[in-house]
Amino acid sequence: MDGPDISVDLCGVLMENPVMLASGVLGETGPSLLEALEGGAGAVVTKSIGPSPREGNPNPTVVTLGDSLLNAMGLPNPGMEAYAEELEWLRQGSEAPVLASVFGTSPDEYAEVAARLAPLVDGIELNLSCPHAKGLGAEMGGDPAMLEQVVRAVVDVTDLPVLAKLTPNTGDIGALASAAERGGASGLVAVNTLRGMAVDVEMAAPALANTYGGLSGDALRPVGVRCVHEIAGMTSLPVVGVGGISNHIHALEYIMAGATAVQVGTAIRTDGPRILGRIATDLRDWLADHDHSSLADVRGILVRGGHR
Amino acid sequence: MDGPDISVDLCGVLMENPVMLASGVLGETGPSLLEALEGGAGAVVTKSIGPSPREGNPNPTVVTLGDSLLNAMGLPNPGMEAYAEELEWLRQGSEAPVLASVFGTSPDEYAEVAARLAPLVDGIELNLSCPHAKGLGAEMGGDPAMLEQVVRAVVDVTDLPVLAKLTPNTGDIGALASAAERGGASGLVAVNTLRGMAVDVEMAAPALANTYGGLSGDALRPVGVRCVHEIAGMTSLPVVGVGGISNHIHALEYIMAGATAVQVGTAIRTDGPRILGRIATDLRDWLADHDHSSLADVRGILVRGGHR
Amino acid sequence: MRSRPVSVTGVRSETPTQCTIVLDWEPEAQPGQFVMVWIPGVDEVPMGFSSIGPSAAITVQRMGDATEALCALDPGDRVGVRGPLGKGFELLEGKRCLLVGGGNGVAPLVPLAEALVAKGCRVYTAVGARTREELLFIDRLAGIAGPAPEVATDDGSEGHHGFVSNLALRLMDEFRPDVVYTCGPELMMRKVADACWERSIPFQASLERYMKCGIGLCDACACGRYLVCRDGPVLTGEHLRGVPDFGSFKRGPSGVKVPFAAPDGGGSIGIGLGSED
């Protein structure tokens, strides 16, 4: 395409633009991943996949709160074997980059799933942060030592880049970032959802069957941008920014705060995944309007030490 | 007043209604506290006061984000001596309950300020959670052991009820609540603001001079309700709910999740503190419409073990 | 849009296994759209509208927890509603329309028939059920201008003996409709669809998939490249051509593929999506 260069090399994953589909939003089936790539995503991340099928939590699993959302899907997924078929189907239709999001209940389980899916993808994202599935994700991902073990276990079984997705439900995201770096991660993704709850006052009931869910969308953006800025200032790993992005200005907030690429989840609900391509186009136009020849001109300009 | 009973006994502080002015919003001067009480607050909390005058952070200190807000005031306050005069003035104009919010850089400093203000107020709230003033508040309030020490130091110097205000910037708010309980707190307040950041993309600058600030208002409510629900289910202390309340339905979310009273901050910016009285009135009307004779009918109905 | 509480104003038993729940709610809905109905403590499930207007109604086939709980509601009880969601039937003007409904799939066809008649269409209806007692809304359909509904029962206890898809094929050739609308078991709809494709008759079919978010986020309701909650539940013959899932498999709550059981070659008339395990 013409205009400023917005292509990205995310720890070896080459993307035409920095706008990725976030994990868990669509991405349970091959055709939905393909739709996101055709909609203009620079790369897609799969739904988080575990070793065996999981139905997730009972409904209601989502509550919309204006431009924000609470969800408690509970990591539904068809399991790595069935999911491998989805990826095989996708690979016949597209060569664009795909990251497999992986979760498990132990470092070994993470490694097992990553190893199974690795031949079919370009990178591994570790979901260390799902705030509403008991015994999974966040409980491991909130403890730096455990997080480091999980990362190391996965790095040991694959040559692909491994990105650790961090939880914002912590007093010290820097400690999590450092642990991931020590474990051998090639990159970081920040953030997953904040643990939240909504009450239906008329029904006198929690709005989610699971009571607690993860807060995403608009409300999350200030926390996500802060997390990216904090960790971009302290590690040398590339950071992918996620949380509340629904236009190119939001994407630029993250990029100026140090993000190499961004992911979009909740914002997909209005128009579907073509919003990914629109954000990329608007980003390019914005750079052109501001006389920048490349995204690199603005990336990380707010991070101590300047451009990254 | 007629209708359902919405009076509250908050660990000995008797309030006509459960709607309080949150700390730091107005509350730097006696006349503003009086305005809030005349506007219908059941009680007011002062701005957080330290031992000596503090100018706070440079401007810009606030950014509005729709119905949410980032602030980095940086704990400006005139110091306990000058502030005591404000409280003396207030006490001549009103007998309604006042809580002094206190902060310091060490347990001793907290105790010193609490002791100085105690004769002028009905209770002490400990700000253990300001997310954007270095070395203060959150850094102590995020560590359960330190938090416990601060609470104990203050409890040792006053017979007033001492409420610990907790930070949501943690992976385990339950641990903070337990620490406060062990330290001898009479009640808990949840939550202070979430640490966040906004970027002004056109200016290529953080929107706050301090870069990071505290996120309050609408965006915070799901996190605040979740925190209250978590801690209400595990301690026997009364909990005050704060975060994103701008109407009686929001207040009821917190109350059903286990809050004994609620505080309102950011929502004051539109209409001033009379919104406090309006929320109280609407709460009473809602109870009447739903055939409840008292707030106790709905308080904590979503907390394990039912009514509290 | 958040779930909001609406009161139940009436509950009517329609057949031994179906009930209609009338709501104190006037949604701005198109025939074929759906709503997520929340029964706190039980479940939140997708339901089509069997009446649209000042008191919207849903008609429920008892299948399990949620549907039993719905049919056990009393007037004055409240449920949460999130919707209307999705895309309904496209209404054509002045056309000859054949509506083919099986089992509980007849429900959304009633407001559709009303709307089509209002648009000057001639509306023919074919209604199927397992047995005579389970025939739904024959009277309501008969009351809408157009020929009386044609009926099929699996057991032959009324009307055509056999599947409504077979009846529909006959009516297609007899009435030469400009368009076919269908709702019911997917294998039945697939038969109708194949017949339409053969005859180059455009059609619209209302699909069911497992739904969680209802707003195009979670991918639970995927059917090929479509999301039934966002692009459907009504999909057209053009949409469905080449979609391997259609009439072949749906996905369970985990995303695994669940083939449509077709022991007798024609599919059962029940509206169930089958269970994953």
Place this chain on the structure above:
Amino acid sequence: MRSRPVSVTGVRSETPTQCTIVLDWEPEAQPGQFVMVWIPGVDEVPMGFSSIGPSAAITVQRMGDATEALCALDPGDRVGVRGPLGKGFELLEGKRCLLVGGGNGVAPLVPLAEALVAKGCRVYTAVGARTREELLFIDRLAGIAGPAPEVATDDGSEGHHGFVSNLALRLMDEFRPDVVYTCGPELMMRKVADACWERSIPFQASLERYMKCGIGLCDACACGRYLVCRDGPVLTGEHLRGVPDFGSFKRGPSGVKVPFAAPDGGGSIGIGLGSED
């Protein structure tokens, strides 16, 4: 409302210590309202409008970092603006109005005078400054229908020798205004206010307090029971009666009381709020 970037289209030096910055911005502002002006990396400070219309302008008195940075801007540079904020002057119709401005406080009186004339008022103006060179907007005021501005300088280098408050007292008795509008150093305004109260002339005064949030949250700008950012900056004689702060003390950035220095009994003409320490 979030700060938004606007371009500077012109910077004019008005006096040795004052400059006007013209913005590519057409705010819907009332005379007397203010805006928080953000110079990234420097400060965000409150400023009144010295022009309202298609290109709004602020007129800045050099005091320190922020005001120096503002006067050093070049056309094409951008600042952030948050506003218009607060409540401006109430515009009366067909009245005899006396406008009393000291130092940089003359700036918001210019759009006020224009608006009052448009409302059919007769507008008299009294303008004060330390010296002749610092007299602001005499020409702009002279161009607005009404008698030429009366002038006072502390050093007598032009017009009345002495404080503009003394000049104002004389004009009150001479012109018998229905209403007085004033902006300038608070001790000057307090003198004018006392004279108005004595004579039962209603007045409106534009106050300055330290501002942080600008939206009624932080209490930095408290003046008695009023918040200058929310209830002001323009407060009326009714508001101000009995407010102990008025003309007596303001609050520094920490909230401590800072008395207005009155070494010479009349207050200086500078617009400064004094420093806390």
